[in-house]
Amino acid sequence: xxxxxxxxxKNILITGGAGFVGSHLCDELVKQSKVICIDNFSTGDEKNxxxxxxxxxxxxxxxxxxxxIELENFPELEKFxxxxxxxxxxxxxxxPTSPKxxxxxxxxxxxANSYAVKNTxxxxxxxxxxxxxxxxxxxxxxxxxxxxNIAEHDVGIVDMLSERSSYDEGKRFAETIVKNFRDVFMIxxxxxxxxxxxxxxxxxxxxxxxxxxxxxxxxNKELLMHSxxxxxxxxxxxxxxxxxxxKMMDSDSPGxxxxxxxxxxxxxxxxxxxxxxxxxxxxVVKNDGTIKLPDLCIPDISKAxxxxxxxxxxxxxxxxxxxxxxxxxxxxxxxxxxxx
Numbered sequence: 001x002x003x004x005x006x007x008x009x010k011n012i013l014i015t016g017g018a019g020f021v022g023s024h025l026c027d028e029l030v031k032q033s034k035v036i037c038i039d040n041f042s043t044g045d046e047k048n049x050x051x052x053x054x055x056x057x058x059x060x061x062x063x064x065x066x067x068x069i070e071l072e073n074f075p076e077l078e079k080f081x082x083x084x085x086x087x088x089x090x091x092x093x094x095x096p097t098s099p100k101x102x103x104x105x106x107x108x109x110x111x112a113n114s115y116a117v118k119n120t121x122x123x124x125x126x127x128x129x130x131x132x133x134x135x136x137x138x139x140x141x142x143x144x145x146x147x148x149n150i151a152e153h154d155v156g157i158v159d160m161l162s163e164r165s166s167y168d169e170g171k172r173f174a175e176t177i178v179k180n181f182r183d184v185f186m187i188x189x190x191x192x193x194x195x196x197x198x199x200x201x202x203x204x205x206x207x208x209x210x211x212x213x214x215x216x217x218x219x220n221k222e223l224l225m226h227s228x229x230x231x232x233x234x235x236x237x238x239x240x241x242x243x244x245x246x247k248m249m250d251s252d253s254p255g256x257x258x259x260x261x262x263x264x265x266x267x268x269x270x271x272x273x274x275x276x277x278x279x280x281x282x283x284v285v286k287n288d289g290t291i292k293l294p295d296l297c298i299p300d301i302s303k304a305x306x307x308x309x310x311x312x313x314x315x316x317x318x319x320x321x322x323x324x325x326x327x328x329x330x331x332x333x334x335x336x337x338x339x340x
Contacts, residue, residue: 009034009057011080013129015065015120016093018044020201021134021194024238025091025245030058034080036071036087040064042108043096048201065094065116071123086127089249092120093134095167099207099226106166113170114177121181124189131189132249133178135256137234138168139193143295150297152193152256175256182254192248195260195299199238199319200326210235210320213271214327217280223271224285232264234298237319240312247308258299261312270316277320 010033016022017037026049029035034057037049041062052058059076063069071082095112096105117133124131140150141157160169175191182189198210205212213223236259244259271284304310 010088011036011082011085012089012091013038013071013087013123014091014093015039015116016044016095016134017091018046018049018060019093019097020048020199020203021197021238021241022091022093023048023201024199024242025093026052026058028242028246029091030055033057033089035059036061036077036080038063038065038069038094042105042112043098043101043203045201045203065119066111068119068122087123087129088127090120090124090129090131091134091245091249092117092131094120095134095170098203100205102164102167102207109166110170113167113174117174117177121177121187121189124187125181125185128187130249131178131181131187132245133174133189133191134245135175135191135193136167136171137193137195137258137260137296137299138164139172139175140297141168143297149262149300150258151300152258152303188254190248190251190253191255191257192245192259193256193299194241195234195236195258196296197236197238197241197260199323201238202323204327204330209267210270210274210323211327213274214278214320214324215331217274217278217282218324218327218331220281222285223275223282225267225271231295232266232298233296234260234262235265235270235316235319236261236312237314237316237322240314244304244308244310247310251308253307257304257307258301259304259310260299260301262299262301264298265316270320273316274320274324277317277324 012029012033013036014022014026015038017026018039026035026037037060061074071077094116096109139156140154158168178189178191202208202211204215216223241259248257275282
């Protein structure tokens with residue numbers, strides 16, 4: 001292990017940093033630290049980090065973490081003085097996340113949840129870096145008939161041979177790797193389980209309901225449900241997830257800790273709210289079966305509240321307003337003052 005002196009700022013590595021969640025994390029962490037973003041653009045997007053490329057405290061490396069990486073071999077990282085300072089923190093978000101292209105990404109997803117996690121943990125061991133792994137609510141399996149919010153002690157019910165097993169069971173195996181590396185190598189590794197998250201920079205036409213709802217509403221097109229009309233889900237705004245992750249990194253808790261909204265919302269009501277907020281003439285139409293999103297559990301966030309002092313603070317209305325504003329800009333539409 002390399003425990004080295006910190007010069008003026010911490011060196012932080014973010015894998016999957018060009019993705020939706022990862023890019024927002026880059027935005028916050030680069031304010032106080034030096035950030036190395038690694039992504040292979042399997043589902044991430046360069047436009048998510050374009051605004052950071054001119055920042056001297058930010059550097060992007062295109063690399064598939066299923067292959068090992070030697071950070072000292074990249075000349076563009078010399079300014080980070082890794083040979084002398086090492087890496088202080090690693091946030092691991094490297095995993096394909098596209099619902100629409102899920103089946104095409106199954107092998108990449110398996111490798112991201114195994115090889116990529118192992119290779120990133122090797123860096124944590126090498127630099128004695130704090131390591132935060134982003135797991136998912138899918139480790140609990142589908143919503144239970146008994147109802148109630150799901151807590152971290154629940155071991156989950158997941159079909160390891162289902163069509164979604166590369167992601168669902170993969171996320172469970174990734175947690176196993178992180179836990180065993182912590183025990184064997186005595187590194188400060190942690191796990192957060194992220195529930196459904198939304199906000200600016202989500203991909204369009206990718207099977208993600210919120211951005212597709214908003215984009216179609218702005219065009220007065222039908223809003224297509226990918227779930228039953230009666231389904232409720234957890235929706236947490238991206239800024240709250242980033243805040244929770246940073247609090248987790250600074251905590252003494254190894255986790256796992258749930259991060260998400262503990263309030264169940266109806267997707268039909270959300271769709272109608274978007275229609276109202278955009279002043280759209282759209283209608284909500286039933287699921288056509290082309291994409292079926294899993295019916296996921298609602299989190300119990302008592303542990304996050306107690307151990308991290310964290311709760312979501314952004315209302316659904318505010319989060320939707322910010323997401324609508326972002327998509328209006330993407331479409332080149334102006335936001336009318338007082339009307340979103």
